[in-house]
Structure formats: C-alpha cells, structure tokens
Amino acid sequence: MTGFARYAELQVTSHFSFLRGASSCEELFAQAALLGIEALAVVDRNSLAGIVRAHEAAKTTGVRLIVGCRLDLADGMSILVYPTDRPAYSRLCRLLSLGKGRAGKAKCHLEWDDVVAYGEGLIAVLVPDEADDLCAVRLRRLREAFVDRAYLALTLRRRPNDQLRL
Structure with missing residues (x-):
C-alpha cells in the first residue's frame, strides 16, 4: 500500500x-x-x-x-519472546514443555531462571503493567540476560492516563 x-x-x-x-x-x-x-x-x-x-x-x-510467544512467569512478569532461528525455536519449545510439565493441564509454571537457561537466540520484550520501580528492576534483569536482544514494549491501552504512562 x-x-x-x-x-x-x-x-x-x-x-x-x-x-x-x-x-x-x-x-x-x-x-x-x-x-x-x-x-x-x-x-x-x-x-x-x-x-x-x-x-x-x-x-x-x-x-x-x-x-513468538507470551511467557507469563510465576512472579507475575510477562515477556514476549521471538526465536531468531531454528535452535532458538527448539529451546522455546523445550522451555514451554518444562513449564507445562510442572503445572498440569492447561497451565504453565515458568521461573525467570528457566527463561534465562533457555533464552539463547530469543529476542525478549518486557510487557509491563505500569512504569514503576518493579518495571525498572525487571527491565534491568532482562537487559542483563538478553543484552542486545532485550526490549521494552509500550502499549497504547486507550485509557485516561495513557499520555502519562507512555
């Protein structure tokens, strides 16, 4: 177009x-x-x-x-992950199998350390609820683990405080 x-x-x-x-x-x-x-x-x-x-x-x-996949972690953190190649896709599949094996039917239990262990070749995007101190801590962790493959998502939610939040 x-x-x-x-x-x-x-x-x-x-x-x-x-x-x-x-x-x-x-x-x-x-x-x-x-x-x-x-x-x-x-x-x-x-x-x-x-x-x-x-x-x-x-x-x-x-x-x-x-x-891609949205990973909702046990601590409440949500990240979007996108595999950059086939080995990364395979690791993502193994990560999801690990989480589902722990949690039972239709659930998934993943910890941050699991994501780091299987994260090679994944692009990771933090999806925060609010831009607060917890978001800053999570963003630092993401940056440390994923270095140049770490990003922050900004989402327009069409709520009254969108301008302040962004």
Missing part, C-alpha cells in the same frame, strides 16, 4: 489463548491483509499452539508471520 507507513503488529493473541484471544489465525491474517499490515506476531500465552495455523494463514494472505 503506497503512502502508508509500514506496520507490523507484534502482540497478537489468537483464540488458542483461552479466555484472552477470540479470533482464529485465519481471521487475524485476513483482517491484517485488508488493513495493509505487513506482518503479525502471534504470541499466544505460554503456547505455540496457533503457529501452524498462523503459518498457513500467512501463506494464504501474504502477511508475514513472526513466530
């Missing part, structure tokens, strides 16, 4: 994130194509369940798929 800024949505949740996402990957990618969005990152919660369908939808629509 000429004249429009290039845009990639880096935090899409599909219906594979139970009670969080509502749309199928096919619907998400079809809508992205209509809007001229170049890429979608499917980051379901503690799961890669939507990736196969997202891959098929990406091929059908021409919208690029960015493979």
Whole structure:
C-alpha cells in the first residue's frame, strides 16, 4: 500500500489463548491483509499452539508471520519472546514443555531462571503493567540476560492516563 507507513503488529493473541484471544489465525491474517499490515506476531500465552495455523494463514494472505510467544512467569512478569532461528525455536519449545510439565493441564509454571537457561537466540520484550520501580528492576534483569536482544514494549491501552504512562 503506497503512502502508508509500514506496520507490523507484534502482540497478537489468537483464540488458542483461552479466555484472552477470540479470533482464529485465519481471521487475524485476513483482517491484517485488508488493513495493509505487513506482518503479525502471534504470541499466544505460554503456547505455540496457533503457529501452524498462523503459518498457513500467512501463506494464504501474504502477511508475514513472526513466530513468538507470551511467557507469563510465576512472579507475575510477562515477556514476549521471538526465536531468531531454528535452535532458538527448539529451546522455546523445550522451555514451554518444562513449564507445562510442572503445572498440569492447561497451565504453565515458568521461573525467570528457566527463561534465562533457555533464552539463547530469543529476542525478549518486557510487557509491563505500569512504569514503576518493579518495571525498572525487571527491565534491568532482562537487559542483563538478553543484552542486545532485550526490549521494552509500550502499549497504547486507550485509557485516561495513557499520555502519562507512555
């Protein structure tokens, strides 16, 4: 689409994130194509369940798929992770298997140390609730562990205090 800024949505949740996402990957990618969005990152919660369908939808629509996952850790920290290559994808799969093996059906129990142990080749993006002291501590930890692959997500939530929060 000429004249429009290039845009990639880096935090899409599909219906594979139970009670969080509502749309199928096919619907998400079809809508992205209509809007001229170049890429979608499917980051379901503690799961890669939507990736196969997202891959098929990406091929059908021409919208690029960015493979990712939202990790909700036991301490309340949430990070988006994106594998940069196949070995990193394999480590992410093993990390999720570890967390699901600890927690039982439909749950995942991951600690920060688990993420660090399996984090080679992952891009990590902190998704804070608020820009407070806890956010600063978590961002420092992320930077120490992921160095040049650590980022902070700023999300417009359409709430009254958005300008102050950003």
